[in-house]
Amino acid sequence: MLVLAKNxxxxxxxxxxxxxxxxxxxELNARGYGIxxxxxxxxxxxxxxxxxxxxxxxxxxxxxxxxxxxxxxAIFLLLACLTGIGGLLYPPNNYDALTYRVPxxxxxxxxxxxxxxxxxxxxxxxxxxxxxxxMAPLVSLTGSDRFFFLINWISYALLPGLVYAxxxxxxxxxxxxxxxxxxxPCAYGLVLQAGSIGNDAFAVTYFLASICxxxxxxxxxxxxxFYLGMLAAALLTGSKASNLPLLLPWALAALPGxxxxxxxxxxxxxxxxxxITISFLPVAWQNVKHTGDWxxxxxxxxxxxxxxxxxxxxxNGLQWICQNxxxxxxxxxxxxxxxxxxxxxxxxxxxxIHDFPRLSLACAELQQEEVAGLGLGLSTLLLVTLFxxxxxxxxxxxxxxxxxxxxxxxWVALTVYMLKMGSESGARLLLPYYxxxxxxxxxxxxxANLARKCWWRTLACLAALSALPAVVLTPSRPLWPAVSATExxxxxxxxxxxxxxxxxxxxxxxxxxxxLAPLRKHLxxxxxxxxxxxxxxxxxxxxxxxxxxxxxEIPPHEPPLLLKRPWRMVARRELFPLNFSxxxxxxxxxxxxxxxxxxxxxxxxxxxxxxxxxxxxDPL
Numbered sequence: 127m128l129v130l131a132k133n134x135x136x137x138x139x140x141x142x143x144x145x146x147x148x149x150x151x152x153e154l155n156a157r158g159y160g161i162x163x164x165x166x167x168x169x170x171x172x173x174x175x176x177x178x179x180x181x182x183x184x185x186x187x188x189x190x191x192x193x194x195x196x197x198x199x200a201i202f203l204l205l206a207c208l209t210g211i212g213g214l215l216y217p218p219n220n221y222d223a224l225t226y227r228v229p230x231x232x233x234x235x236x237x238x239x240x241x242x243x244x245x246x247x248x249x250x251x252x253x254x255x256x257x258x259x260x261m262a263p264l265v266s267l268t269g270s271d272r273f274f275f276l277i278n279w280i281s282y283a284l285l286p287g288l289v290y291a292x293x294x295x296x297x298x299x300x301x302x303x304x305x306x307x308x309x310x311p312c313a314y315g316l317v318l319q320a321g322s323i324g325n326d327a328f329a330v331t332y333f334l335a336s337i338c339x340x341x342x343x344x345x346x347x348x349x350x351x352f353y354l355g356m357l358a359a360a361l362l363t364g365s366k367a368s369n370l371p372l373l374l375p376w377a378l379a380a381l382p383g384x385x386x387x388x389x390x391x392x393x394x395x396x397x398x399x400x401x402i403t404i405s406f407l408p409v410a411w412q413n414v415k416h417t418g419d420w421x422x423x424x425x426x427x428x429x430x431x432x433x434x435x436x437x438x439x440x441x442n443g444l445q446w447i448c449q450n451x452x453x454x455x456x457x458x459x460x461x462x463x464x465x466x467x468x469x470x471x472x473x474x475x476x477x478x479i480h481d482f483p484r485l486s487l488a489c490a491e492l493q494q495e496e497v498a499g500l501g502l503g504l505s506t507l508l509l510v511t512l513f514x515x516x517x518x519x520x521x522x523x524x525x526x527x528x529x530x531x532x533x534x535x536x537w538v539a540l541t542v543y544m545l546k547m548g549s550e551s552g553a554r555l556l557l558p559y560y561x562x563x564x565x566x567x568x569x570x571x572x573x574a575n576l577a578r579k580c581w582w583r584t585l586a587c588l589a590a591l592s593a594l595p596a597v598v599l600t601p602s603r604p605l606w607p608a609v610s611a612t613e614x615x616x617x618x619x620x621x622x623x624x625x626x627x628x629x630x631x632x633x634x635x636x637x638x639x640x641x642l643a644p645l646r647k648h649l650x651x652x653x654x655x656x657x658x659x660x661x662x663x664x665x666x667x668x669x670x671x672x673x674x675x676x677x678x679e680i681p682p683h684e685p686p687l688l689l690k691r692p693w694r695m696v697a698r699r700e701l702f703p704l705n706f707s708x709x710x711x712x713x714x715x716x717x718x719x720x721x722x723x724x725x726x727x728x729x730x731x732x733x734x735x736x737x738x739x740x741x742x743x744d745p746l
Contacts, residue, residue, distance in 0.1 A: 213279055231261050256364035281328040282331075315557045319498075332358045341379055368549075445487060495600070537566070602635055642729075655693055663698065682705035
């Protein structure tokens with residue numbers, strides 16, 4: 127499995143470098159990617175095989191049968207198959223991806239290069255681009271987004287081998303490492319994103335690879351292992367800026383590699399250049415260039431930057447407990463949310479809400495990939511393991527002090543995140559942090575004996591199986607006839623608010639991949655350029671079929687003079703006063719346009735129907 131993981135890291139690094147290089151050449155298109163992939167295959171054939179090792183082409187049927195006969199591997203294989211089926215059956219519908227990650231890729235491909243996009247949705251510009259550089263060749267060569275889920279699914283399939291190898295190299299008892307290599311991938315956030323295009327779960331693979339390969343270098347002494355660890359760490363930051371604190375535990379693991387500066391200076395220098403290219407640094411530099419701040423949000427309009435670190439620690443702690451304590455099915459979600467709302471509105475908590483504006487302790491009726499983290503099952507199992515291990519007679523710690531220091535670095539990284547960053551989806555963003563937190567519990571000397579206990583193994587199976595309802599019932603990719611069944615249920619129970627909400631949620635998720643499709647019938651085939659005024663809206667619909675037309679963002683506070691008439695524009699009414707300081711009708715009339723159609727569309731169940739307009743600008 128490590129051979130596959132090494133090739134995945136090497137391939138990801140190559141695609142990230144290719145994206146930036148083709149952008150610099152103005153050849154970010156199908157032709158450019160075709161040439162780049164051929165060159166990459168030649169390089170891998172010449173050098174990559176020696177770096178990564180030989181593929182395990184032979185499949186041991188006996189070994190596979192043995193694994194399927196044991197509960198923990200069988201549960202993982204079941205979840206992996208179900209998530210793969212979900213990814214094949216449903217088009218990607220992760221809302222953030224449809225709002226800014228996929229659109230930014232389409233903008234770059236239309237321009238033939240990465241560029242700073244004039245848009246109301248600044249996440250298109252300021253966010254990390256690791257996932258996008260893996261998406262770009264898929265959409266440019268296939269003209270479809272249906273294969274995007276493979277990025278997360280392949281990463282998910284690599285987790286067991288990486289978890290075992292990393293935990294074993296850290297000094298965790300090998301029996302415990304074997305059990306947890308199957309249990310850890312059952313975290314709700316990992317399972318729900320395995321068939322999705324969210325960009326949190328696939329970073330877990332990079333983090334595990336960075337620690338695993340770097341620790342392997344200590345044993346093997348091979349410089350290639352250290353280089354792969356560097357690449358994986360860079361890819362980790364390139365996938366999301368919230369992963370930057372995790373460079374600390376990697377740096378602690380990489381300290382013995384300093385000697386390579388003397389023995390292999392050229393290799394270290396070349397790898398460092400590649401790491402800079404595939405990390406968050408290029409985006410950070412562009413953010414400084416265009417906004418004056420490396421985060422791209424100097425005024426903290428997003429509310430993510432925390433000014434009071436103690437309120438950050440308290441808010442993130444409460445949110446972490448709540449989001450990781452939610453069961454896969456929560457029938458009392460409405461009652462819980464009402465209680466939480468009353469609690470957060472109390473005067474005592476107003477200072478916390480003021481300093482942590484995006485704090486959310488609410489929960490949904492079903493686990494959703496947007497907020498899911500470790501999950502109730504594994505969280506409970508880890509707590510039981512911790513308390514049971516502490517109650518038993520103490521033993522001698524197995525791992526070396528240097529490896530304990532790596533795990534301590536993970537806790538320091540977690541603390542830095544909690545002090546500085548305030549998101550409503552903390553449990554999800556912390557997915558790459560959980561491996562070291564889990565390993566810290568397994569370091570307790572008496573925890574290894576628990577894996578032999580029948581009661582603990584039964585509890586572990588239940589914890590792993592608790593992810594199954596989340597996979598089957600998830601609104602994103604339900605593995606049952608959710609839309610038709612909820613329609614019949616709503617007909618049988620008219621007036622039932624809970625049934626009506628369940629039906630609405632499943633229907634909205636079912637249509638989300640092409641949510642603005644009703645507007646396309648008002649666009650003529652000759653409309654090669656369509657203006658768009660939206661914010662946190664899934665504009666991908668207007669690009670379909672990919673390559674037919676180009677969507678141009680309407681810059682805020684500027685008239686759309688850059689477009690040649692005639693042209694059409696799609697817009698949401700509420701955004702005109704915010705972006706142009708005047709009502710829609712007045713702005714349209716002043717710019718010589720007229721409304722030709724409108725549609726009521728639901729893009730989020732929590733928002734309800736919103737009115738969208740198609741505006742025609744005739745020749746002057």
